[in-house]
Amino acid sequence: MILLLSCLAMDSAIAMIPTPAEVPEGNPPAGYDTPVHPAVAKRLGDNEAKLVQVLDVNLDAGLVAFKLIDYVMPDEMMGFNPPDCGYAGMEAYPTSGVTLALFKVNEATVETWNVYDLAYEPASCTPHAESEKRLAAAKKAFSDAGLDITRKPEGQKPNDQGVFTLGEAKVQTWTFSTYSDDPDYAKWTGEQNPDMADGHTKTGLTLGDKVLVTISKTYSQNGAGMAGADFPLVWHADGKAVFLVREWSSHMRGGVMESWTFTPVVTLK
Secondary structure (H helix, E strand, O other): OHHHHHHHOOOOOOEOOOOOOOOOOOOOOOOOOOOOOOOOOOOEEEEOEEEEEEEEEEOOOOEEEEEEEEEOOOEOOOOEOOOOOOOOOOOOOOOEEEEEEEEEOOOOEEEEEEEEOOOOOHHHOOOHHHHHHHHHHHHHHHHHOOOOOOOOOOOEOOOOOOEEEEOOEEEEEEEEEEEOOOOOHHHHHOOOOOOOOEEEEEEEEEEOOEEEEEEEEEEEOOOOOEEEEEOOOEEEEOOEEEEEEEEEEEEOOOEEEEEEEEOOOEEOO
8 A cells, every 4th residue: 555655646746737728820830841750659648637747757768757647527417427446545536547657758669557547437446456566567667767756857848938948949839720621731731632621730849940849630620629739848958858748639529638648859959
């Protein structure tokens, strides 16, 4: 029990990141035509709500230890009440699940341990003995990789203009959106036969005239659908940085769904 509480209990360093705003329209920024590169690891999540925390970062090795707490909300109209599994340390979010992950960001890979499964019915709750086994495996992997998950380094947010000031480097975030009824849609996206209600967003990080990373998403606007990506936080040192990537989608029937990954380590020069 102590082992679980020490690693998985809620604390003030966990980031609850606000729901993204609607993506603005406009002309493509400089660097828009840069290919979607480099690759990022598989995204984690895609449920209703998220609490995320970086446990440790090694920029030289391209490693990130990550914790994701995702949870589902009751829906009284639909008669849905997710079970309280009684997970240790999760009293504040009793219908939550916890995933620990080791991202090898330069290789675009991720290894995960679902310490507490997100349960939609009591039978899906993770038994205590199994959760201890999964947690022990995750902690061993982090230790073998030289990561200290008690460190919990705080990330840096961009300013109100979407600029990260990282030492002497300034990294600008940008987003461009377009829709299938735009005569230039095929020109901007390369999609020759879009559906009538398609939308497309592309989000990037630019250092001067150098595009570091871009994320592209195409989605249907049916049901007030929207989708996009952003870079909420960065960890940097010695001219290197790794950015948290949030991809999100929304629909009038399903609310906002979010998933998470990281960019490769980028050089700030």
